Amino acid sequence: MKRIEVKLSLSVVAPLLDVIRRLADGFSEKLAAPQQMGDIDDEFRDAWVAELITGQTADVKALLALFNDEFFSEGIVAFDEDNAEPIVRACAAVRLRLRDVYLRGLGDDTLEGGDVEIDDLSEDVRKAFMCYLFLATVQELIIQHLVSSIIES
Amino acid sequence: MVSSVKSSPSTETLSRTELQISGIWRVVVLNDPVNLMSYVMMVFKKIFGFNETLARRHMLEVHEQGRSVVWSGHREKAEAYVFTLQQWHLTAILEPDETH
Numbered sequence: 001m002k003r004i005e006v007k008l009s010l011s012v013v014a015p016l017l018d019v020i021r022r023l024a025d026g027f028s029e030k031l032a033a034p035q036q037m038g039d040i041d042d043e044f045r046d047a048w049v050a051e052l053i054t055g056q057t058a059d060v061k062a063l064l065a066l067f068n069d070e071f072f073s074e075g076i077v078a079f080d081e082d083n084a085e086p087i088v089r090a091c092a093a094v095r096l097r098l099r100d101v102y103l104r105g106l107g108d109d110t111l112e113g114g115d116v117e118i119d120d121l122s123e124d125v126r127k128a129f130m131c132y133l134f135l136a137t138v139q140e141l142i143i144q145h146l147v148s149s150i151i152e153s
Numbered sequence: 154m155v156s157s158v159k160s161s162p163s164t165e166t167l168s169r170t171e172l173q174i175s176g177i178w179r180v181v182v183l184n185d186p187v188n189l190m191s192y193v194m195m196v197f198k199k200i201f202g203f204n205e206t207l208a209r210r211h212m213l214e215v216h217e218q219g220r221s222v223v224w225s226g227h228r229e230k231a232e233a234y235v236f237t238l239q240q241w242h243l244t245a246i247l248e249p250d251e252t253h
Contacts, residue, residue, distance in 0.1 A: 033185070033187075033244065036246050040232075048236060056240075089241055089242065092188055092242040095188075111186045139189055139192055147195055150199060151195065151198050
């Protein structure tokens with residue numbers, strides 16, 4: 001099984017986990033991003049949304065499971081063919097929620113371009129933006145090294 | 154309408170005959186400012202089996218024009234694709250293909 005290990009800076013990443021954990025509870029209640037369901041009946045819509053929420057909750061749990069004892073003792077997280085898919089999806093979910101909760105004030109063009117003056121941001125927004133960038137890096141790492149296993153799974 | 158409220162959209166409810174609406178439906182992916190281009194391409198490859206060139210073409214269409222029709226066909230299968238795209242947190246909608 002292909003596996004990659006990444007050593008992270010505890011002092012940089014640990015505070016970002018607080019941001020993710022604060023958002024985590026909300027993932028069992030509503031979708032990371034609102035979806036347009038179109039002309040489907042209410043019962044079907046409810047079942048549809050409930051299954052999406054179940055999936056995103058499990059994905060975020062897999063993301064948080066990365067930061068286990070090994071991470072807090074060695075700073076190491078490991079990605080493999082089993083956890084790559086839920087984690088890369090969870091990163092998308094959390095990034096969408098970060099935008100919704102903390103980063104809307106930056107504007108979508110700024111967010112998409114990434115041209116943000118970190119020092120000008122308030123503490124909460126700065127931490128959220130750092131988290132947003134960190135999760136993008138996790139996604140890029142997974143896509144770079146484990147894309148084949150995700151596509152073929 | 155729904156055979157069972159508790160059944161999952163990806164299994165029983167999506168296979169119900171009530172949704173076999175005639176006509177052709179489009180699966181459309183809309184742009185968002187959050188998801189990475191590489192992520193969107195990966196999702197297209199995984200869900201639709203697109204090769205690199207086709208995945209890139211659709212991703213750029215989403216990015217530059219705000220939307221891309223990634224699949225069209227019968228309603229039931231189109232709904233399943235929309236559901237799967239939404240599981241991957243892409244903004245996906247279903248619309249009738251009025252050219253048919």
